[in-house]
Amino acid sequence: MLEEPTGDLNQIPTTIPHWYDPDGSPLTLESGDGATVFDDDGEEYLDFASQLYCVNAGHGNQQIIDAMTEQLEQIQYVSSSKHSPVRSELGERLVDIAPGDLSHVMFSVTGSEANELAVQLARKHTGGSKILTRWRSYHGSTYGAGSLTGDPETRALVESHAATTGSTKFLPPMSHPSPFNADSPEELAELAADHLEFVIRNEDPDSIAGIMMEPVAGSSGGYPAPPGYFERVRELCDKYDILLIADEVITGFGRCGEWFGIETEDVEPDMITFAKGVTSSYAPLAGVLARPEHVSGVQEDGFDLGQTFGGHPVGCAAGLAAIDVYEDGQIDNVRENASLFEDGLAELESQYDVVADARGRGYLWGVAFEDPATGEPFYDPRVDGDDVENPVSDVVSGLEDRGVLVGTGRPATQILLSPPLCTTAEEIETVLDALDAAITDAF
Numbered sequence: 185m186l187e188e189p190t191g192d193l194n195q196i197p198t199t200i201p202h203w204y205d206p207d208g209s210p211l212t213l214e215s216g217d218g219a220t221v222f223d224d225d226g227e228e229y230l231d232f233a234s235q236l237y238c239v240n241a242g243h244g245n246q247q248i249i250d251a252m253t254e255q256l257e258q259i260q261y262v263s264s265s266k267h268s269p270v271r272s273e274l275g276e277r278l279v280d281i282a283p284g285d286l287s288h289v290m291f292s293v294t295g296s297e298a299n300e301l302a303v304q305l306a307r308k309h310t311g312g313s314k315i316l317t318r319w320r321s322y323h324g325s326t327y328g329a330g331s332l333t334g335d336p337e338t339r340a341l342v343e344s345h346a347a348t349t350g351s352t353k354f355l356p357p358m359s360h361p362s363p364f365n366a367d368s369p370e371e372l373a374e375l376a377a378d379h380l381e382f383v384i385r386n387e388d389p390d391s392i393a394g395i396m397m398e399p400v401a402g403s404s405g406g407y408p409a410p411p412g413y414f415e416r417v418r419e420l421c422d423k424y425d426i427l428l429i430a431d432e433v434i435t436g437f438g439r440c441g442e443w444f445g446i447e448t449e450d451v452e453p454d455m456i457t458f459a460k461g462v463t464s465s466y467a468p469l470a471g472v473l474a475r476p477e478h479v480s481g482v483q484e485d486g487f488d489l490g491q492t493f494g495g496h497p498v499g500c501a502a503g504l505a506a507i508d509v510y511e512d513g514q515i516d517n518v519r520e521n522a523s524l525f526e527d528g529l530a531e532l533e534s535q536y537d538v539v540a541d542a543r544g545r546g547y548l549w550g551v552a553f554e555d556p557a558t559g560e561p562f563y564d565p566r567v568d569g570d571d572v573e574n575p576v577s578d579v580v581s582g583l584e585d586r587g588v589l590v591g592t593g594r595p596a597t598q599i600l601l602s603p604p605l606c607t608t609a610e611e612i613e614t615v616l617d618a619l620d621a622a623i624t625d626a627f
């Protein structure tokens with residue numbers, strides 16, 4: 185027999201912080217304007233994480249808000265079995281800005297679901313089942329996407345709960361800390377691509393449907409691939425009939441100075457998955473850009489892979505307006521100011537022996553910290569658990585005390601700088617000075 189619940193149910197908190205702050209309560213953010221957000225005491229912070237690398241157009245953008253309001257007033261929702269002009273218009277716009285002949289768009293709601301959709305399309309098209317992804321990568325946290333993820337903590341949790349999607353991991357082309365003993369970026373590209381071919385051959389190429397990668401690593405540390413790496417990956421995909429899926433959930437929509445991060449690599453992917461920046465996070469929206477032949481098999485078989493809120497009209501209206509905003513100067517702004525990050529972070533790297541590596545592209549940068557005495561990161565959550573103090577978290581809180589929010593990497597031995605695309609040169613200089621001071625205080 186069911187027992188009556190006891191206790192005062194009103195005492196159960198109605199808001200549960202999603203992000204756990206070991207030092208106290210999480211910051212309560214109440215409003216925002218451009219690259220700045222304000223807390224409940226009116227304190228202002230430069231949002232150099234764009235929250236979760238997603239508020240690309242900046243906070244409080246009236247053009248996007250107006251477009252969403254107009255859509256809401258017209259019709260708030262149209263199911264995927266009916267025609268919605270705003271959805272078609274966004275689809276066409278995405279195809280226009282996408283590289284190569286990615287002429288089909290399928291919408292979903294989150295980045296995790298977009299990646300799972302890409303997996304389904306790749307499996308259907310190739311007849312293979314396995315998807316290869318990089319160790320330490322992040323592709324989402326739902327059961328399917330979580331097992332694509334190479335970040336050990338996310339992956340371990342998901343796999344302790346569920347059967348996996350059959351994803352095999354390979355070593356990333358990271359320069360620091362590097363799993364390869366290379367003397368130059370070019371050699372790193374060759375060694376990492378040779379390793380990938382070794383994995384492909386050992387997994388049985390016919391069993392592999394796709395290789396999924398972020399063009400510039402996001403939460404695993406902001407590192408771009410060494411020159412020539414993606415060309416080799418493209419060659420391997422062609423040689424073994426495997427689809428190349430670019431996870432552009434973070435790197436898309438101007439974040440790295442182009443519409444999509446893969447454009448810098450001079451290769452055409454078979455699919456691009458997108459989310460976050462497509463609406464600048466004014467509404468949840470995600471999807472897959474694919475070649476026609478990769479979608480047709482699914483359509484011919486009459487599979488309906490859609491979701492109720494996939495391609496929601498209000499999200500589509502936000503997407504169209506956000507793309508206008510990026511086009512009208514924000515991507516140019518990233519291109520003009522990206523070198524400030526490159527130069528400023530290189531200076532910190534040469535100034536502090538705890539700064540082991542600073543890398544990135546456009547407005548997506550990672551700073552990795554290391555103990556100079558051991559040459560190792562200060563903390564490895566998988567090995568050290570919660571027992572070891574991580575001084576990198578002092579850099580993060582020192583920045584917050586100075587009015588700057590940054591992202592913490594996976595693992596949290598690095599920080600990520602990824603501001604809205606409207607961020608000015610002056611704001612970047614302010615944050616670099618604050619970082620300098622926070623590092624001095626923390627070590």
Ligand code: PLP
Pocket residue numbers: 236293294295296297299322323324325398402403431432433434459460
């Ligand atoms: N792919 C990448 C590269 C991401 O960074 C993320 C989320 O941070 C995802 C996929 C998953 O997106 P979502 O959190 O919208 O499911």
